[in-house]
Amino acid sequence: MALDQHEVPDIVVGRLPVYLRALSAMKSGGKQYTSSHELAEWLGISSAQIRKDLSHFGEFGKQGTGYSVIGLYDELRQILHLDQDWPLIIVGAGNIGSAVASYTGFSHRGFRVVGLFDNDPTKIGAQIGGLTVQSNNEIPQFVADSHTQHAMITVPAQYAQQVADILVASGIKAILNYAPINLNVPHNVHVEYIDPVLHLQKMTYYL
Amino acid sequence: MALDQHEVPDIVVGRLPVYLRALSAMKSGGKQYTSSHELAEWLGISSAQIRKDLSHFGEFGKQGTGYSVIGLYDELRQILHLDQDWPLIIVGAGNIGSAVASYTGFSHRGFRVVGLFDNDPTKIGAQIGGLTVQSNNEIPQFVADSHTQHAMITVPAQYAQQVADILVASGIKAILNYAPINLNVPHNVHVEYIDPVLHLQKMTYYL
Numbered sequence: 001m002a003l004d005q006h007e008v009p010d011i012v013v014g015r016l017p018v019y020l021r022a023l024s025a026m027k028s029g030g031k032q033y034t035s036s037h038e039l040a041e042w043l044g045i046s047s048a049q050i051r052k053d054l055s056h057f058g059e060f061g062k063q064g065t066g067y068s069v070i071g072l073y074d075e076l077r078q079i080l081h082l083d084q085d086w087p088l089i090i091v092g093a094g095n096i097g098s099a100v101a102s103y104t105g106f107s108h109r110g111f112r113v114v115g116l117f118d119n120d121p122t123k124i125g126a127q128i129g130g131l132t133v134q135s136n137n138e139i140p141q142f143v144a145d146s147h148t149q150h151a152m153i154t155v156p157a158q159y160a161q162q163v164a165d166i167l168v169a170s171g172i173k174a175i176l177n178y179a180p181i182n183l184n185v186p187h188n189v190h191v192e193y194i195d196p197v198l199h200l201q202k203m204t205y206y207l
Numbered sequence: 208m209a210l211d212q213h214e215v216p217d218i219v220v221g222r223l224p225v226y227l228r229a230l231s232a233m234k235s236g237g238k239q240y241t242s243s244h245e246l247a248e249w250l251g252i253s254s255a256q257i258r259k260d261l262s263h264f265g266e267f268g269k270q271g272t273g274y275s276v277i278g279l280y281d282e283l284r285q286i287l288h289l290d291q292d293w294p295l296i297i298v299g300a301g302n303i304g305s306a307v308a309s310y311t312g313f314s315h316r317g318f319r320v321v322g323l324f325d326n327d328p329t330k331i332g333a334q335i336g337g338l339t340v341q342s343n344n345e346i347p348q349f350v351a352d353s354h355t356q357h358a359m360i361t362v363p364a365q366y367a368q369q370v371a372d373i374l375v376a377s378g379i380k381a382i383l384n385y386a387p388i389n390l391n392v393p394h395n396v397h398v399e400y401i402d403p404v405l406h407l408q409k410m411t412y413y414l
Binding site for chain 2: 204
């Protein structure tokens with residue numbers, strides 16, 4: 001019962017990185033204190049919601065002065081287990097995979113791309129974003145050796161499930177899937193999805 | 208009062224494209240009928256939730272036979288205003304913008320990339336994904352001439368707000384922002400965000 005009380009709703013967990021991103025921007029701007037009201041204005045989330053979300057993890061902020069930007073930033077990084085750099089592999093060295101592999105925005109946010117894989121013999125051996133493209137056959141050994149738990153899938157939709165199966169068998173525990181299909185994975189593996197069309201379609205409802 | 212009853216929660220609207228994507232896959236696979244239970248299994252959303260979501264828009268499906276795949280697919284496309292192709296522009300011809308401009312998955316899902324813009328003189332005039340990169344200065348005229356309401360922002364974070372301001376002034380009503388910052392836009396403009404790191408950070412909480 002006591003454990004249940006500490007289970008935080010998934011939707012709340014999903015908002016913590018958004019708070020962290022805002023605090024990081026405030027920190028870069030030299031801001032020392034903020035408030036749930038200011039965060040609410042930045043993010044378009046109500047201040048009551050922000051206070052409620054944070055209350056799951058303890059008492060932050062003080063009556064009057066609000067939150068210490070660095071203090072809350074550090075706390076959230078710890079809560080999200082981002083006080084270390086996590087290795088990350090990318091499977092699929094096409095347009096999107098190559099773009100993501102070359103993206104420099106991971107490193108200061110907790111992740112480091114350590115491997116890029118593809119099945120296409122014409123791509124294997126190519127240099128992309130400082131990495132050498134390796135064959136998918138190398139995934140299991142590479143994941144084991146590098147203790148990698150995070151992977152991105154950037155292959156065409158028809159290959160995404162078989163890549164997911166390889167990743168799961170290799171010990172990957174968190175998959176970010178760019179292919180526009182739903183993946184079947186065991187319950188102990190986390191999957192998140194990026195599909196720009198879903199966002200465009202949602203907004204189109206309102207037009 | 209009557210109007211309020213028809214206002215569908217934003218989170219429900221956000222799930223409709225997910226249902227549509229699943230139905231599209233079923234349709235491609237030649238499936239004729241499905242059920243809320245089958246959709247639930249595909250999507251990891253409860254069947255009760257799916258039925259409740261759809262009930263906002265009327266009576267679909269029949270006791271016993273379930274939903275007609277094509278019927279529900281067509282209904283959802285109409286509800287989401289996707290029974291036409293919407294023009295879409297991309298601002299930022301870097302790695303991500305170029306990859307998205309070359310992505311072939313928009314056309315059969317309601318969108319057509321019609322323009323690609325960048326401020327970098329070395330990129331203007333380049334051919335990417337069948338489009339010629341144009342200067343950002345051309346955005347207002349292009350948006351007006353092409354009646355475009357959708358735009359993606361794929362510029363570095365420090366330029367994203369000024370690009371958003373240009374887009375809003377040009378008449379864009381729906382922005383998909385790949386830059387990892389929150390944008391300030393008027394209430395009648397919709398913004399959605401794609402930031403892979405937020406998804407990775409969320410999953411890391413559970414590791």
